[in-house]
Each structure stands twice: as structure tokens, then as C-alpha cells.
Amino acid sequence: xxxxxxxxxxxxxxxxxxxxxxxxxxxxxxxxxxxxxxxxxxxxxxxxxxxxxxxxxxxxxxxxxxxxxxxxxxxxxxxxxxxxxxxxxxxxxxxxxxxxxxxxxxxxxxxxxxxxxxxxxxxxxxxxxxxxxxxxxxxxxxxxxxxxxxxxxxxxxxxxxxxxxxxxxxxxxxxxxxxxxxxxxxxxxxxxxxxxxxxx
Amino acid sequence: xxxxxxxxxxxxxxxxxxxxxxxxxxxxxxxxxxxxxxxxxxxxxxxxxxxxxxxxxxxxxxxxxxxxxxxxxxxxxxxxxxxxxxxxxxxxxxxxxxxxxxxxxxxxxxxxxxxxxxxxxxxxxxxxxxxxxxxxxxxxxxxxxxxxxxxxxxxxxxxxxxxxxxxxxxxxxxxxxxxxxxxxxxxxxxxxxxxxxxxxxxxxxxxxxxxxxxxxxxxxxxxxxxxxxxxxxxxxxxxxxxxxxxxxxxxxxxxxxxxxxxxxxxxxxxxxxxxxxxxxxxxxxxxxxxxxxxxxxxxxxxxxxxxxxxxxxxxxxxxxxxxxxxxxxxxxxxxxxxxxxxxxxxxxxxxxxxxxxxxxxxxxxxxxxxxxxxxxxxxxxxxxxxxxxxxxxxxxxxxxxxx
Numbered sequence: 396x397x398x399x400x401x402x403x404x405x406x407x408x409x410x411x412x413x414x415x416x417x418x419x420x421x422x423x424x425x426x427x428x429x430x431x432x433x434x435x436x437x438x439x440x441x442x443x444x445x446x447x448x449x450x451x452x453x454x455x456x457x458x459x460x461x462x463x464x465x466x467x468x469x470x471x472x473x474x475x476x477x478x479x480x481x482x483x484x485x486x487x488x489x490x491x492x493x494x495x496x497x498x499x500x501x502x503x504x505x506x507x508x509x510x511x512x513x514x515x516x517x518x519x520x521x522x523x524x525x526x527x528x529x530x531x532x533x534x535x536x537x538x539x540x541x542x543x544x545x546x547x548x549x550x551x552x553x554x555x556x557x558x559x560x561x562x563x564x565x566x567x568x569x570x571x572x573x574x575x576x577x578x579x580x581x582x583x584x585x586x587x588x589x590x591x592x593x594x595x
Numbered sequence: 596x597x598x599x600x601x602x603x604x605x606x607x608x609x610x611x612x613x614x615x616x617x618x619x620x621x622x623x624x625x626x627x628x629x630x631x632x633x634x635x636x637x638x639x640x641x642x643x644x645x646x647x648x649x650x651x652x653x654x655x656x657x658x659x660x661x662x663x664x665x666x667x668x669x670x671x672x673x674x675x676x677x678x679x680x681x682x683x684x685x686x687x688x689x690x691x692x693x694x695x696x697x698x699x700x701x702x703x704x705x706x707x708x709x710x711x712x713x714x715x716x717x718x719x720x721x722x723x724x725x726x727x728x729x730x731x732x733x734x735x736x737x738x739x740x741x742x743x744x745x746x747x748x749x750x751x752x753x754x755x756x757x758x759x760x761x762x763x764x765x766x767x768x769x770x771x772x773x774x775x776x777x778x779x780x781x782x783x784x785x786x787x788x789x790x791x792x793x794x795x796x797x798x799x800x801x802x803x804x805x806x807x808x809x810x811x812x813x814x815x816x817x818x819x820x821x822x823x824x825x826x827x828x829x830x831x832x833x834x835x836x837x838x839x840x841x842x843x844x845x846x847x848x849x850x851x852x853x854x855x856x857x858x859x860x861x862x863x864x865x866x867x868x869x870x871x872x873x874x875x876x877x878x879x880x881x882x883x884x885x886x887x888x889x890x891x892x893x894x895x896x897x898x899x900x901x902x903x904x905x906x907x908x909x910x911x912x913x914x915x916x917x918x919x920x921x922x923x924x925x926x927x928x929x930x931x932x933x934x935x936x937x938x939x940x941x942x943x944x945x946x947x948x949x950x951x952x953x954x955x956x957x958x959x960x961x962x963x964x965x966x967x968x969x970x971x972x973x974x975x976x977x978x979x980x981x982x983x984x985x986x987x988x989x990x991x992x993x994x995x996x997x998x
Binding site: 423424425426452453454455456458460461462472474478481483485536537538540541542545549562563564565566573574576578580 | 648649652654656657658660661692693695819820821822823835840841929930931932934941943945947949955956958960964965967968997998
């Protein structure tokens with residue numbers, strides 16, 4: 396992992412090429428994290444991948460987390476790995492919940508929702524209004540295909556430009572985003588013989 | 596399957612054929628679990644393929660958010676049900692990094708012994724079932740005979756054959772019992788001989804060789820793009836093993852090799868896994884020889900249960916025990932991604948703590964889930980029969996894929 400000064404160096408270099416892309420950095424428990432603007436996450440990932448001396452070309456894992464009381468509420472995590480230097484770097488893109496109503500002061504305004512230009516036109520899962528959106532990185536990291544679908548499936552985060560953004564683990568007619576923190580555990584009725592007319 | 600006749604694989608056939616879409620699975624023995632494949636066939640050749648997953652999704656990650664940290668351990672074991680020790684290690688290791696808890700040396704070695712036994716177990720299940728797909732039925736019995744010995748060892752040390760809940764945050768729950776070492780030494784003396792016997796059965800079997808050699812090749816660069824790790828990547832010639840590259844447990848002190856392949860076909864995948872069994876045996880043997888004396892679990896009463904013998908005499912222990920069992924321990928806010936080398940590749944565990952006694956998010960980067968994306972590259976423009984071999988050699992565990 397890059398150490399704390401190394402992380403600041405990376406931040407400074409990205410700031411030169413993409414001003415305003417890095418919102419924050421953190422170095423916690425030996426893990427370096429870049430907090431980036433969700434609108435520019437693709438540029439930052441591409442920079443980390445291609446810039447000389449960086450070479451974070453392996454995406455170990457892409458997952459999301461819901462920090463419910465906090466705003467912005469969601470974050471998509473990219474666990475990058477430089478396999479030559481054996482260094483991990485986490486890129487964290489914060490995403491506000493557009494359906495949460497007026498944002499409090501001090502928050503970046505939610506990104507403008509450009510429905511017409513969104514590349515997600517699959518008939519099976521038309522993304523509902525009011526979902527957070529972020530650019531898909533499948534072009535850069537083909538391994539993100541399944542993982543972005545999983546994040547969409549469980550958090551309702553729309554990845555713009557994903558080739559086939561449908562539910563992957565849940566049934567395609569499922570309603571709701573079960574890994575969000577406000578989705579109750581056990582909220583799903585279980586069908587037995589005696590109540591199958593009600594729920595089945 | 597290279598034959599002298601005109602192969603339908605590359606060139607379109609002279610006769611117009613129709614592309615037919617068929618379903619393989621989800622309930623098909625050759626899909627190694629509840630995997631559904633929607634396959635476009637042109638004659639016998641696969642032209643397109645889409646894996647459909649989610650049939651055994653049980654919402655384990657969501658359920659974990661409603662359990663205190665120590666109750667999550669048996670849950671996550673049941674994701675990838677063939678490599679349960681690895682899920683435990685990934686989760687316990689992540690929590691140990693969150694709370695900054697150092698585990699004692701003996702626990703590290705005990706964990707390594709069980710992890711490597713589990714790797715052998717997992718590869719034996721893979722070898723038996725994959726050889727079964729190829730028609731080598733007797734392999735299943737031989738592999739499961741050795742697997743049974745491993746499960747007996749697990750039962751002896753932990754009380755359970757599978758899903759043992761043996762690793763705890765801070766170490767392992769119990770020391771190994773009397774007689775375990777002797778039984779284990781007998782096993783590790785036998786295992787390399789058994790591997791030689793498997794090789795003797797398969798390596799000169801013409802049917803096996805023809806079906807595995809030269810099939811399912813995916814170039815190394817493409818595998819890396821797809822995020823594939825583990826034996827699949829190593830079979831393509833990339834010596835990437837997280838036991839060597841990252842410093843966890845006591846693997847840096849172990850002397851073992853990383854088997855790699857050259858071509859990256861199904862035969863190389865088979866060879867790499869067999870060689871890994873032998874290397875795992877070496878790690879078990881070295882760990883057993885170097886097994887340090889001392890405690891098997893950390894002595895931090897905020898996270899680790901006090902020994903049972905202290906409870907009748909020590910009020911403080913009783914209070915700690917009560918607090919740990921009822922509420923559990925609280926973990927300061929933070930997030931950790933901890934990855935280890937499972938039998939199928941990089942198994943990562945992401946734990947987000949929000950300061951309460953329950954994790955706010957537990958996510959597993961399951962290698963089967965990621966590796967399954969490479970299946971299309973392996974199987975398109977090959978015969979259906981080769982697709983079945985490639986799927987076996989991919990070794991997906993659907994419990995881990997669907998979680």
C-alpha cells in the first residue's frame with residue numbers, strides 16, 4: 396500500500412490533471428483511500444491505471460456500502476491492486492441519494508439526472524427515477540461487469556454505460572434494493588402452503 | 596479435440612445450420628451446483644453463452660448485518676461450502692484488523708494447518724467431480740476416500756465435519772486434541788502417494804488427455820482483465836499467489852512453490868491443482884513441525900471469551916463472558932478489505948463497522964463469482980463436451996457465487 400505521504404503525492408498529481416476530482420484522502424489501519432467525486436471517478440481510475448509510475452491495473456473488488464445516516468449516503472468502493480508493487484489502493488466514490496429530498500448545506504448537489512443520455516436501455520429493468528447514478532467502468536475493467544450488476548441489484552445504484560444492467564442474483568421482477576440499510580431484515584414474507592394464496 | 600477432418604469450430608459449415616438456444620441446468624449434474632447456462636448452439640458448437648445465477652441466493656450478506664460479530668462467523672462459512680475455513684479466515688482476519696488484535700503464533704500455525712487441509716479437501720472435491728464429468732467414475736471414490744480422512748481430522752479437532760466455526764476473532768476456539776498430530780502425520784505421509792496414484796490413473800488416460808489438452812484456452816492478459824485469480828490464472832503462466840505476495844498468517848515463513856502452467860488449457864488447470872495439493876501437504880507438514888507452544892487465542896477479554904474454567908471463580912470473567920455472549924463487542928467505525936488466497940483465487944472480505952456491535956456491511960469478493968465471467972471466453976466456439984470440461988475446470992461453487 397502507498398503510505399500516507401505517498402497517498403498525498405498521488406492526490407497532488409491527480410489534482411494537477413483533474414482539478415476537483417479528489418474530495419478527500421484517508422489513511423486508516425494501513426489502508427490508503429482516495430475519496431473521489433463520483434462524476435470524475437472514471438477519469439481517476441483511468442489515471443491510476445495508465446499514468447506512469449502508477450499501474451493500478453487490477454480491480455480486485457468493486458462493492459458498495461450504504462452509510463445511511465450520513466450524507467452523501469452511498470459509496471462505491473474500487474479495491475485497486477498494483478500487482479508489480481503489491482500495493483492496494485481503495486477509491487471511494489460518494490453518491491448522494493437523489494430521492495432523499497433537499498440536501499443539507501455543505502453537501503455537493505446531487506448530479507443532474509440525465510435520463511435520456513443514460514446508456515441503460517434494457518427492457519427488463521428500466522432504472523426507476525430517483526436512483527443514484529455513476530459511470531460504469533466495464534470498459535476499463537471488464538471484471539466489473541458482474542460486480543456492477545450486483546451493486547445495482549442490491550443498492551439500486553445505476554451504472555451509466557453498463558452493457559447489460561439487470562438484476563443478477565435476485566429475480567428480475569423483484570422490487571426494492573435489499574442491501575440498503577433502510578430495507579428491513581426479515582421484511583420478506585415467506586410462502587408456506589397455508590398462506591400461498593396471500594403471498595404466493 | 597483436434598481431428599484431421601474439417602473442424603466445424605472455426606469455419607462455418609458448408610451446410611446451413613440453425614442456431615438453437617438451449618438451457619443447461621439449473622438442475623444438471625454437470626453444472627456443479629445450481630447454475631443455469633443459456634447456450635446458443637450451432638450444431639454441436641457453442642456460439643454464445645450466458646450464465647444465469649442467483650438460484651441459491653440466500654441473502655447471507657444482509658443477514659450478517661443483523662448479527663453481532665461473533666455470530667457472523669457460522670453464516671459466512673456457508674457461502675462457499677467447500678472452503679469454509681477460508682471464509683472464516685477472511686472474516687475473522689478482517690475483524691482482527693478492524694479492532695487491531697494480534698493473534699498468537701500458535702493460532703497462526705493452527706489456522707494454516709486447517710486452511711491448507713481445507714485446500715486439499717476442496718481440490719479433492721473438484722478432482723472427483725470433474726473427473727466424474729469426464730467419465731472417470733472411479734476417481735470420485737478415490738478422492739472422496741481421502742476427503743473423508745480430512746473431514747475426520749476436522750471432526751476430531753473441531754467437533755464438526757464441515758462448517759466448523761473453529762476460527763474465532765483472536766485465534767482458534769480450542770487447541771488440537773491429543774492424537775490429532777499423529778493422525779495428521781499419517782495423512783500427510785499418505786497424501787503425496789495418493790496424488791501419484793491419481794496421476795497414474797489420469798495422466799496416461801487417452802480419453803482424459805484428449806478432452807483436456809488444448810481446450811478452454813484463455814490468454815493470460817484476458818484472464819487478468821476479467822479479474823480471474825487462483826489456479827486458473829496460474830495455469831495460464833502467471834505466478835500470482837497471495838500467500839506469497841501478501842503477508843498474512845505465517846505464510847512468509849513457509850517454504851513452498853507456486854505451480855504454474857504454460858498453455859493455460861484445461862490440462863494445465865488440472866496439473867496446477869494437483870501440484871497445489873502436494874504443496875499444501877508441505878505447508879501442513881512444516882506448520883506441524885514448527886508449531887509453537889503457547890496460547891491458541893489472544894488474551895484480550897474485550898474480544899475473546901474467557902476460559903470456561905475461570906467462570907465459577909472469577910466475577911470479572913463472568914461479566915466479560917456475559918457481555919460478549921449477549922451484546923457482543925463493539926467495533927470502532929472503520930472499514931477493512933482483507934483478502935486471502937482461497938482454493939479458487941482471491942477471497943476478499945469487506946467489513947464496514949459503524950461503532951455498534953453488529954457489522955454495517957459484510958461483503959465477500961467471492962472468487963467463483965468473478966471467475967465465472969471468464970467462462971464465456973473459455974467455452975465459446977468449442978464443442979458442448981469441451982464446455983462441460985471447462986466448467987469443471989473452472990470449479991465454481993454456486994453457494995459462493997450466489998451467497
